[in-house]
Amino acid sequence: MKTISILGSTGSIGTQTLEVVEEQKDLQVAALAAGSNIALLERQIRKFHPSLAAVWDEKKAKELRENIKDLKLKVVSGMEGLLEAATIPEAEIVVTAIVGMIGIRPTIAAIKAGKDIALANKETLVTAGHLIMPLAKKNKVKILPVDSEHSAVFQALNGEKKNKIHKILLTASGGPFRGKKRKELEAVGIEDALRHPNWSMGHKITIDSATLVNKGLEVMEARWLFDVELDQIQVVVQPQSVIHSMVEFEDGGIIAQLGTPDMKLPIQYALFYPERRFLSGKRLDFAKLGQITFEEPDEQTFLGLPLAIEAAQKGGSMPTVFNAANERAVSKFLERKISFLQIYDIISKCMAVHCMIENPDLDQILETEQQVYDYIESRW
Ligand code: NAD
Ligand code: MG
Numbered sequence: 037m038k039t040i041s042i043l044g045s046t047g048s049i050g051t052q053t054l055e056v057v058e059e060q061k062d063l064q065v066a067a068l069a070a071g072s073n074i075a076l077l078e079r080q081i082r083k084f085h086p087s088l089a090a091v092w093d094e095k096k097a098k099e100l101r102e103n104i105k106d107l108k109l110k111v112v113s114g115m116e117g118l119l120e121a122a123t124i125p126e127a128e129i130v131v132t133a134i135v136g137m138i139g140i141r142p143t144i145a146a147i148k149a150g151k152d153i154a155l156a157n158k159e160t161l162v163t164a165g166h167l168i169m170p171l172a173k174k175n176k177v178k179i180l181p182v183d184s185e186h187s188a189v190f191q192a193l194n195g196e197k198k199n200k201i202h203k204i205l206l207t208a209s210g211g212p213f214r215g216k217k218r219k220e221l222e223a224v225g226i227e228d229a230l231r232h233p234n235w236s237m238g239h240k241i242t243i244d245s246a247t248l249v250n251k252g253l254e255v256m257e258a259r260w261l262f263d264v265e266l267d268q269i270q271v272v273v274q275p276q277s278v279i280h281s282m283v284e285f286e287d288g289g290i291i292a293q294l295g296t297p298d299m300k301l302p303i304q305y306a307l308f309y310p311e312r313r314f315l316s317g318k319r320l321d322f323a324k325l326g327q328i329t330f331e332e333p334d335e336q337t338f339l340g341l342p343l344a345i346e347a348a349q350k351g352g353s354m355p356t357v358f359n360a361a362n363e364r365a366v367s368k369f370l371e372r373k374i375s376f377l378q379i380y381d382i383i384s385k386c387m388a389v390h391c392m393i394e395n396p397d398l399d400q401i402l403e404t405e406q407q408v409y410d411y412i413e414s415r416w
Contacts, residue, residue, distance in 0.1 A: 044133035090117035165260030187302030188280035188293035252344020
């Protein structure tokens with residue numbers, strides 16, 4: 037029996053993690069943390085019997101306490117609550133399925149408490165990878181990728197030596213606007229941007245897929261996870277989303293991981309690594325699929341990728357600026373306050389005015405985040 041804690045249990049990754057728990061009988065849930073959806077959280081509590089629930093919103097936490105007073109369960113709230121869920125003694129693995137850089141502190145706390153991390157929350161690694169990876173090493177904990185591309189690379193590296201990697205070929209679907217030019221993106225709305233061709237995910241990452249910011253974040257995530265140079269990572273558009281990523285080795289051999297687009301595979305792989313388990317669901321049928329095609333990413337139109345590479349090359353606090361600006365810009369787009377293309381304007385403006393800190397510590401990362409938010413509020 038393995039015991040896990042899930043941060044972000046009511047979201048896309050969180051609910052699919054619980055589907056894996058339901059299917060695999062030897063997983064137990066110690067803690068569930070969510071933002072504000074207490075109706076779903078209550079159903080999850082009644083089904084999976086955790087000993088702790090964390091709700092970000094204090095008022096909602098109170099409401100939940102009232103609704104489940106027939107149960108013996110502690111309900112906590114705010115950052116303290118999240119940290120308690122991340123460090124609960126019973127859990128061996130913490131699934132970080134929370135969205136945004138709010139995940140940094142709980143991830144660090146979980147590592148310090150000796151938990152392995154099933155990492156979905158890429159924003160954490162993008163902004164604090166230089167702190168998190170050495171900390172994980174020091175505490176002898178595993179960072180197990182849940183992001184499908186990184187899980188694919190992780191699987192391709194089984195039995196291989198990292199120093200034999202020539203390059204990582206990170207695949208991208210191209211998102212809902214693949215093939216469109218800048219002019220055509222001027223008037224696109226939320227509904228268009230949320231129509232991802234292959235994956236059903238939370239709103240923030242779906243918008244990030246449309247801007248190609250997601251792929252940029254994934255380049256940075258890959259760099260930390262696999263300890264490679266930026267120029268060893270190449271993004272390849274593969275619109276059918278059946279090749280989840282590939283590794284080219286020194287000798288020119290390439291190992292890819294393929295399958296139908298289903299996040300339960302990387303989630304399950306992270307939870308049981310190095311063991312593989314049966315997973316129900318659709319299987320890839322090559323004859324039906326017919327073809328797998330490839331393209332170069334259109335970096336002239338989808339500025340999310342080149343801006344991310346620029347932030348990664350500059351390093352230091354710049355990836356935090358890139359990420360924080362994007363987080364706030366995406367919220368504003370989802371609130372219909374800015375247009376789709378303004379997401380790029382906000383990110384590039386925030387990067388242009390930032391005074392870089394070479395090797396930011398946690399406080400400096402969080403201060404930088406706040407400065408970016410304040411700057412955006414004062415201008416947009
Ligand atoms: P989502 O929006 O569906 O879910 C986010 C979860 O985080 C929800 O449970 C929400 O309640 C919780 N949350 C948000 N703010 C919180 C807070 N302050 N305190 C506690 N809980 C909070 O998002 P998602 O699509 O599941 O994505 C989660 C993370 O996984 C993101 O970092 C995303 O980039 C990454 N990811 C997702 C997918 C996917 O298929 N959905 C794939 C790869 C990576
Ligand atoms: Mg991904």
